[in-house]
Amino acid sequence: MSKDNSSEKINSDVRADKMKLFSIGSVVLLAAIILLVNFLFDKILGKAMTFDFSDSSQNSVSKETIDYLDTLSPDTRIRIVGLFNRPDNVASTKYQYIVPLLDDYVKESNGKITVEYIDPTEHPTIISQLDPTNSYDLANQSENFVVEYNGKIKVISPIDCYSYDEEYYRSTNNYLIVGNNTEYTFTNAMYVLTNGYSAKAYVVTGLKEEGNEYITKILNSMSIDVESLPVSENFAVPDDCSLLILNGPNSDISEKMYVAMSDYLSSGGKLLVAVDYSSINVNENFVRLNLLLNQMNINIDPLLIYENDPAYQLSGYAYDSNVTAVEPFDEFSSLPILHATYCRSVKQAENPNSAYITLPVLATSDNAATLQVDPETGRAVDNGMITTAKYYVAMYSYVDGVDASEAFVFGTLNFTSDLYISSYGLNDYNVEFLRSCVRELVDVELIDGVNVQTKMIDSFSLDTTKSTTSASTAVLVVFMVLIPVVLIGMAVIVYSKRKNL
Amino acid sequence: MYAIFKREFLSYFRSPVGYVAISIFSFLAGFIFYSQFSYGTVNIGSEVISLRSFFVIIVPIITMGLLAEDKKRGTDILYYTTPVSLFNVVAGKVLAAFALYAVMFLNVVIHIIVTLACGGQFGVGAVGTIIVFFFMAFMFISMGMFASAITDNQIVSAIVAFIFILITQLLTMMSEYAGTAVTSLASTIGIKSESASSAGSAVKNFVGWFDPFAKTQDFRLGVFSVSALIFLLSIGILFLYMTYRVLEKKRWSQA
Numbered sequence: 001m002s003k004d005n006s007s008e009k010i011n012s013d014v015r016a017d018k019m020k021l022f023s024i025g026s027v028v029l030l031a032a033i034i035l036l037v038n039f040l041f042d043k044i045l046g047k048a049m050t051f052d053f054s055d056s057s058q059n060s061v062s063k064e065t066i067d068y069l070d071t072l073s074p075d076t077r078i079r080i081v082g083l084f085n086r087p088d089n090v091a092s093t094k095y096q097y098i099v100p101l102l103d104d105y106v107k108e109s110n111g112k113i114t115v116e117y118i119d120p121t122e123h124p125t126i127i128s129q130l131d132p133t134n135s136y137d138l139a140n141q142s143e144n145f146v147v148e149y150n151g152k153i154k155v156i157s158p159i160d161c162y163s164y165d166e167e168y169y170r171s172t173n174n175y176l177i178v179g180n181n182t183e184y185t186f187t188n189a190m191y192v193l194t195n196g197y198s199a200k201a202y203v204v205t206g207l208k209e210e211g212n213e214y215i216t217k218i219l220n221s222m223s224i225d226v227e228s229l230p231v232s233e234n235f236a237v238p239d240d241c242s243l244l245i246l247n248g249p250n251s252d253i254s255e256k257m258y259v260a261m262s263d264y265l266s267s268g269g270k271l272l273v274a275v276d277y278s279s280i281n282v283n284e285n286f287v288r289l290n291l292l293l294n295q296m297n298i299n300i301d302p303l304l305i306y307e308n309d310p311a312y313q314l315s316g317y318a319y320d321s322n323v324t325a326v327e328p329f330d331e332f333s334s335l336p337i338l339h340a341t342y343c344r345s346v347k348q349a350e351n352p353n354s355a356y357i358t359l360p361v362l363a364t365s366d367n368a369a370t371l372q373v374d375p376e377t378g379r380a381v382d383n384g385m386i387t388t389a390k391y392y393v394a395m396y397s398y399v400d401g402v403d404a405s406e407a408f409v410f411g412t413l414n415f416t417s418d419l420y421i422s423s424y425g426l427n428d429y430n431v432e433f434l435r436s437c438v439r440e441l442v443d444v445e446l447i448d449g450v451n452v453q454t455k456m457i458d459s460f461s462l463d464t465t466k467s468t469t470s471a472s473t474a475v476l477v478v479f480m481v482l483i484p485v486v487l488i489g490m491a492v493i494v495y496s497k498r499k500n501l
Numbered sequence: 502m503y504a505i506f507k508r509e510f511l512s513y514f515r516s517p518v519g520y521v522a523i524s525i526f527s528f529l530a531g532f533i534f535y536s537q538f539s540y541g542t543v544n545i546g547s548e549v550i551s552l553r554s555f556f557v558i559i560v561p562i563i564t565m566g567l568l569a570e571d572k573k574r575g576t577d578i579l580y581y582t583t584p585v586s587l588f589n590v591v592a593g594k595v596l597a598a599f600a601l602y603a604v605m606f607l608n609v610v611i612h613i614i615v616t617l618a619c620g621g622q623f624g625v626g627a628v629g630t631i632i633v634f635f636f637m638a639f640m641f642i643s644m645g646m647f648a649s650a651i652t653d654n655q656i657v658s659a660i661v662a663f664i665f666i667l668i669t670q671l672l673t674m675m676s677e678y679a680g681t682a683v684t685s686l687a688s689t690i691g692i693k694s695e696s697a698s699s700a701g702s703a704v705k706n707f708v709g710w711f712d713p714f715a716k717t718q719d720f721r722l723g724v725f726s727v728s729a730l731i732f733l734l735s736i737g738i739l740f741l742y743m744t745y746r747v748l749e750k751k752r753w754s755q756a
Contacts, residue, residue, distance in 0.1 A: 023746040030742055034735045038728070039710075046728040053625045054723025085702070088673050088715045100719050122698040460537075460544040463620030472539040475615070479531030483608070484524045491520035498515060 047107050056455040058180055059100040061108050065187045068450045069109050076112045078190050079148040080105070081130060083141055086117035094158040097180045097457075098145075105186065113190075147186065149193040160185050160217075163422045163454060179425045180455040181217075187450045188221040197225040199242035199442045204257075206231030207249035208280065210413075214421035215247055218431060221450070222438060231257065237264040242442050246273045247416045249289070250281040258288045262295065270441040271296075271407035274416040277304040277342045282373055294349040296397040297358040298409045301345035303370035305391050305411070312365045314339065323362040323393045323412075325433065332436035335429045338362060341420075344411035345370050345391040361394035361408065361437075396440075408437045425454035505585070505593025506600070513563070513601050522562045526605040529555050534612045543616045545627040546721045549609060549634050553714075556641045557666045561659035563601055564645025567594045568744070572653035581752045591646070591745050598642045599635075606634070629720030636733040637713060641666050643740035650747040672712035680705025 041049075052060040061069075072078075080102060090096045102115045118126045120139060127138045130146050136155050138146065145156045163179030201219050203212045205228045216226045224243070229235075235257045237244055244264060246253075253261070265271060273293070275286065285302045293299060307313050307321035314320045323340045330336040340362065348358050368391050372381040394415075398406040414420045415434045424430065513519030533551045537543045571577040580590045609631075613623050641662075648661035668675075684701030688694060709715055713736070716729040 019750055023750050027739075027743055027746055031739055034739050038732050038735060041731060042728045046726065049727035050719075051725045051727075052723060053629075053725060059719065059722055059724045088676070088709055088712070089718055096722065100722060100724055119698075123695055125695070458622055458624055458626075460542040460622055461620075462538070462541050462543060462616070464541060466619040467538060467541050471619070472535070475531075475538045476535045479608070479612070480528060480535055483531065484528040487520045487524035487527060491517035491524065494515065494520065495517045 047103070052104070056453070058097055058455050058457075060104050061101065061183055061187070062452055064450050064452050065105075065183055066108050068187060068191060069112060072112055072194060074110070074112070076194065077149070078109075078113045078193070080113060080115045080186070081126065081146045081148065082115070082117040083120055083126075083138060083144055083146065084117060085119045085122075094143075094162075098158060098161055098182050101182050102145075102186070145186075147189045147193060149190065152193050154189040154193060156185055156189055162457075163425055165423060177457055178423065178459075180457050181426060182455075184221065184426060184452040184454060185217075187452050191450050192220060192223055195223060198223045200225045200227065200238075200240050201243040201245055201442075202227055202229040202238060202241045203245045203247055204229050204231065204249070204253075207246070207253065208251045209246075209248040211418045212245075212247050214418045214426070215245065215416050215434075218421075218426065218435065219438065221426075222435060224438070224442065236260050237269065241269065243270045243272060243438065245416075246271075246275075246289070248274055248276065248413045249286075250278070251284060252286050253288050253292070255288065258292055261292055265292070265295065265405040265407070268405050270405065271409075272416075272437065272441060273300075273407065274410040274413050275300055275344060276411065276413040276417075277344045277373075290349075293407070293409060294351070295353060295356075296405070296407050297349045297352045297356045298395050298397050298407065299347055299349045300409065300411060301347060301370060302372075303345055304373055305340075305343040305345055305364060305393065306369045306371050307364055307367075308369060308388060309365035309367040312368075319343075321364065323364055326360045326363050326392075329359075329361045329396070329433075329436075332440075333429045333433040338414075338430050338433055339420075339424075339428075340393050340412040340414050342412065343393045345393070346395045346409050346411040347392060348395070355399050356397050357400070358395055358397045360392040361396050362392060362410075362412075364391045364393065366390045396437075406441050408441065425456065427451075427453050502585075502589035502593045502596075505590055506596045509567070509594050509597030510600050513597070518562065518566065519601055519604075522559055522601065523605050523608075525562070526552075526555070526559055527608050530608045530612065534615075538615075538619075543612075543619075543621045545609070545613055545616060545623055546630040548612065549627065549630040550721060552609070553634060553637060554670070556637065557663060557670060559602075559605070560638075560641045560645045560666055561648075561662040563598050564642055564649050564662055565655040565659040566649070567598060567646050568649040568748075569653050569655045569658040573655070577748075577751075580748065587745055587748045587752070590748065591741055595639075595642055595646055595741060598646070599639060602635070602638045602642070606631075625723040626721045629723055629725055632725070632730070633717040633720045633733075636730050636737075637717075640713065640733045640737040640740075641669070643737040643744070644669075647740045647744045647747070650744045669713060672708065673715060676705045676708035676712065679708045 052058070054060075082102075087093060087095055087099065090099045105113045106115050120127050120142065127134070130148055130153055131138050136146075136153065138155070141155055141157075143158060145158075147154045147156060161180065161182040162177045163181055165178050201224050203215065203226060205212070212226075212228075219226045229237070229244075231254065233256065235254070237260050241264065244261065261269075261271070273289070275281070275289075286300055290299050304319065306318050308318065310316065312321045312323075314322065320339075320341045322337050323343075324330075325332060325336040325338060352358070367388055369388050370391060374381050393412055394408065394410040396406070396408050398404060410416070415430045415437075421428065421431060513522075530548065530552055533548045534543065537548065568577065571580075580587060613627075617623055644665040645658075645662035648665060649655075649658040652658050652661065680701040682701075683704040684697050687697035687700050692700070713729070713733055716726070716732055719726065720729075
């Protein structure tokens with residue numbers, strides 16, 4: 001009997017050992033299979049089985065970029081290097097829209113684009129590889145990307161990849177991202193590297209202007225190189241200048257500048273001027289600038305345009321209104337109704353130079369007026385209101401002939417300012433209009449860059465009329481107090497009823 | 502399986518456990534929602550991502566009793582003696598815990614309704630985070646259930662589940678540390694700095710590859726990756742299989 005029991009026990013132990021071995025073996029085998037399948041799936045089908053359902057496909061390159069990449073020869077090698085280790089978690093960081101998009105560039109480029117993340121502190125040789133002459137000081141660009149093609153590089157900061165609400169920044173000193181320009185920035189950087197610049201524009205700086213960041217982006221995307229031309233005693237317009245820009249000056253040009261710019265225009269120069277009417281320049285009549293423009297039959301008025309027609313006013317505001325593009329400029333933008341704010345009237349000079357032909361570009365309604373504003377009170381000066389009429393907000397002047405000078409003069413900054421473009425994006429109708437004006441001015445054949453749309457970023461703001469303080473209090477009480485307390489109460493009731501069961 | 506699911510699901514509401522778990526979840530979700538609402542912007546995706554951080558607390562609470570309680574009371578003998586397969590037992594219990602999670606999530610559904618009523622947005626990114634939320638819930642519940650299968654003490658089960666989930670949540674940080682440690686070690690033994698960095702990066706990437714949070718981070722941007730979901734699902738299935746093997750082994754040991 002005891003022998004039988006002993007034999008049964010031995011059999012049972014053997015069976016238990018076998019069972020244990022089988023359990024461990026099968027778990028290890030399943031784990032290995034799962035890891036292998038996941039690894040292979042990730043490597044082979046991972047990208048193909050990734051789908052971008054985001055609004056405006058934030059993380060996928062657009063058809064425009066794919067078309068551009070297709071035009072590149074198969075042996076093209078564009079290298080994008082992030083000068084940092086690839087972040088593991090990009091959520092809520094400045095890279096959150098950049099890293100996934102760059103992955104998509106790799107996926108769509110058929111091997112023409114590679115993306116690497118190399119921290120120069122760990123791999124110092126990367127700096128000399130990318131920038132042998134140390135022209136870009138890459139050692140101090142630790143958060144940036146470098147796009148390299150055939151030894152030429154462009155450095156892109158994550159900050160360049162977004163549009164910000166400039167007004168919000170001015171009032172709070174914080175950045176509020178409103179648009180995603182990552183694809184725009186990278187694709188156009190590649191475009192310029194692979195095609196080169198076809199023209200060079202100089203932007204005059206030092207006249208109390210606000211900034212030229214966005215107009216630079218726009219011109220770069222049109223394969224126009226942009227350089228600053230600071231005000232100085234020795235001011236001269238460089239010989240390679242294809243386009244001279246005065247973007248939002250708040251003080252007049254100097255005598256020296258007037259002479260240099262007159263010489264430039266008389267030798268067939270191209271000029272783009274944009275001024276507005278703001279509290280900073282209310283008293284500025286731009287006498288010398290007008291002398292220069294008068295040579296081309298254009299004059300900028302010292303008065304503010306007041307739009308009386310409610311159909312033209314935006315949000316019922318007389319200084320913020322629609323303007324219509326006058327023929328033939330109505331074809332410069334998909335929509336001939338454009339947006340102008342705090343405009344000066346631009347009109348034909350009193351003693352026209354017959355060599356120049358002057359055309360109105362943008363016009364108000366027939367029911368607008370111009371007025372003088374007291375810079376101290378901000379109110380219209382008595383008797384400042386002049387006859388109700390149609391006023392022009394922009395004019396174009398040109399001379400027929402080879403190497404003839406041309407100019408576009410805007411009495412508003414809504415086409416060129418950082419403030420406007422940052423708020424409305426790089427594909428706003430005003431920007432589209434500006435591009436057409438630049439194309440008209442710059443003689444060299446511009447192969448327009450890749451017209452990638454700004455991708456607007458979701459705003460999670462609530463309706464301010466509904467998300468009031470009392471609504472917040474209600475949310476606090478209901479979701480943080482009422483519901484949890486009721487549930488705890490139910491838990492107590494259930495416990496007390498069942499504790500003795 | 503349905504009978505087991507029904508019994509387990511209702512048992513959450515026949516004891517304080519279900520109410521307490523939902524109450525904690527409601528409070529946390531309410532706090533996150535209120536924090537956003539009071540600033541006038543509500544991103545449901547961010548709320549759901551924040552809620553994922555609390556898996557480490559909620560999951561052990563709802564899984565600790567799944568099998569440990571039965572073992573302690575000795576009622577687990579029913580699994581082995583009644584005509585029901587162990588697979589059905591495991592599946593029924595995990596589905597019950599999952600259903601409780603779905604009930605908890607009704608809080609977020611109410612938040613979504615309030616957000617839309619107040620003119621806010623509920624975009625595709627938020628949908629992505631919700632999908633990930635449920636796949637992760639499945640994975641962590643499976644881990645919790647395995648923890649419950651290996652002990653007959655609910656507290657031990659909760660602690661083991663807590664450790665499993667915590668390790669998973671800290672994988673990003675651990676991969677960083679592992680990479681740095683390997684780089685330092687390689688440098689110490691005289692390997693060239695670039696090679697040491699490469700070795701460190703390789704280790705970091707290897708450890709980081711297992712990180713479910715890194716794999717699914719793009720969902721919040723509206724980028725849905727099937728491979729990430731398969732990863733979560735398969736890890737969950739692995740733990741369910743391990744649970745099944747533990748029960749199966751016990752059946753034969755008892756025999």
